Amino acid sequence: xxxxxxxxxILISATxxxxxxxxxxxxxxxxxxxxxxxxxxTSWQYAKAGIDKTWNAVDTENxxxxxxxxxxxxxxxxxxxxxxTNGYDFINDTSxxxxxxxxxxxxxxxxxxxxxxxxxxxxxxxxxxxKIAPYxxxxxxxxxxxxxxxxxxxxxxxxxxxxxxxxxxxxxxQSHADAIAYAISKGKIIIAAAGNHGAEQEGDDxxxxxxSYPGVISVGSIGLNGKVASFSQYNDEVDxxxxxxxxxxxxxxxxxxxxxxxxxxxxxxxxxxxxLLAQDPSLTPAEVEALLRDTAQSLGENGQVYGxxxxxxxxxxxxxxxxxxSTNTQEPTNLAMSLGSFLTMSFR
Numbered sequence: 001x002x003x004x005x006x007x008x009x010i011l012i013s014a015t016x017x018x019x020x021x022x023x024x025x026x027x028x029x030x031x032x033x034x035x036x037x038x039x040x041x042t043s044w045q046y047a048k049a050g051i052d053k054t055w056n057a058v059d060t061e062n063x064x065x066x067x068x069x070x071x072x073x074x075x076x077x078x079x080x081x082x083x084x085t086n087g088y089d090f091i092n093d094t095s096x097x098x099x100x101x102x103x104x105x106x107x108x109x110x111x112x113x114x115x116x117x118x119x120x121x122x123x124x125x126x127x128x129x130x131k132i133a134p135y136x137x138x139x140x141x142x143x144x145x146x147x148x149x150x151x152x153x154x155x156x157x158x159x160x161x162x163x164x165x166x167x168x169x170x171x172x173x174q175s176h177a178d179a180i181a182y183a184i185s186k187g188k189i190i191i192a193a194a195g196n197h198g199a200e201q202e203g204d205d206x207x208x209x210x211x212s213y214p215g216v217i218s219v220g221s222i223g224l225n226g227k228v229a230s231f232s233q234y235n236d237e238v239d240x241x242x243x244x245x246x247x248x249x250x251x252x253x254x255x256x257x258x259x260x261x262x263x264x265x266x267x268x269x270x271x272x273x274x275x276l277l278a279q280d281p282s283l284t285p286a287e288v289e290a291l292l293r294d295t296a297q298s299l300g301e302n303g304q305v306y307g308x309x310x311x312x313x314x315x316x317x318x319x320x321x322x323x324x325x326s327t328n329t330q331e332p333t334n335l336a337m338s339l340g341s342f343l344t345m346s347f348r
Contacts, residue, residue, distance in 0.1 A: 002231055033047075044246075049124070055126025056126060058275045064130050066132055069167070070137065073097055075134070076254075078254055079254075084116065085132070102251050109123060111270050135153070144175065161191045171209065197301050207235060208237075220241045224245050232265075275313065276291055276320055292308070296311055
C-alpha cells in the first residue's frame with residue numbers, strides 16, 4: 001500500500017485576463033501550421049506535443065465524448081459551440097449546468113475548444129468531433145458523494161469514452177477507487193492531473209489521487225524550457241507529461257487567460273486521446289495508452305526517469321494509421337460502492 005500523506009496548502013495559479021488585449025499580441029504568428037484562433041498565444045504547446053501536425057489530420061465523423069468531472073462548464077461559450085453534450089450538476093442536483101469557479105471551463109477548453117473558427121483558442125482535439133459532457137462535483141471544494149456519483153454515471157454511459165479528472169487530494173478514498181475501477185471495467189479511459197506540489201515537498205513527492213489509483217493515466221506538466229515543471233508531481237505513478245505552463249485557456253463569460261497546472265496537461269492528453277479514438281473508435285483503453293506511451297518523447301536525464309515521457313500526438317496518430325488495431329473486450333465487474341460524506345480537494 002502506498003504511503004498516504006496529507007498536504008494542507010493549496011497552490012493557486014494566477015490568471016491573466018486576455019479579454020482586452022489586442023488580437024495581434026497573442027496571435028500565433030500567422031503560422032499556417034496552426035489554426036486561425038487568435039488567442040493561441042505562441043502556441044508552444046501545439047508544437048511541443050505534436051498537435052500542430054494532428055489538429056487538421058484526424059477523422060471528423062466519429063463523435064467522441066469526454067466526461068469532465070470538475071466545477072461545471074459555462075455552456076454559453078462561443079468557442080465551445082457544438083462541442084457540449086448533456087452532463088449533470090451533482091451539487092445542485094440538476095441537469096442545468098453552471099461554472100461559478102471557472103476551473104471546469106478552463107480544463108474543457110484545453111480539450112475541445114473549436115479549432116480554426118477565428119475566435120478564442122483551439123483544444124488539443126483539433127477538428128475531431130469531440131464533445132464535452134460536463135459534471136459538476138464541486139466549487140472551491142469537492143463533495144465526496146458527488147465525485148463517486150459522477151464517476152459512476154459517466155461509467156454507465158455508452159457514449160462516454162474518456163473521463164477527465166483534473167482534481168485531487170493526497171488522501172486515498174476507497175469509494176473513489178472503487179468507482180474508478182468500475183469505470184475501467186466498463187471500458188473507460190481515465191485521465192487525471194498528477195498534482196501541483198512538486199516544488200513544495202523538499203525532495204518528497206507524495207502520491208496524488210485519483211491520479212495514482214490503479215489503471216488511471218496520471219499526467220504531469222512540462223514547462224516552457226521543455227523540462228518537468230517545477231510545480232508538477234514527478235513520482236513513479238506519473239505516466240505521461242504534457243505542456244502545463246503559460247497556456248491560454250477559456251474562462252466563463254467568453255474571456256481568456258494564461259494558466260499553469262497539471263489540470264491543463266491532463267486536458268491536453270484527454271484531447272489527444274480523443275483524436276486517436278476518433279480516428280479508430282474500436283481502440284481499447286489499453287491500446288490508446290500504449291500508443292501514447294510508446295510514442296512519447298523521453299524526459300529522462302541524469303538517471304531520472306519521468307514516466308514514459310512527453311506525449312507526442314503526431315507520433316501516436318502516425319503509429320495508429322500505420323497499424324491494424326486489434327480487438328480486445330473487457331468484461332464488466334460489479335463493485336459495491338460506499339459513499340463518504342465530504343472531502344476537501346483541490347483543483348489542479
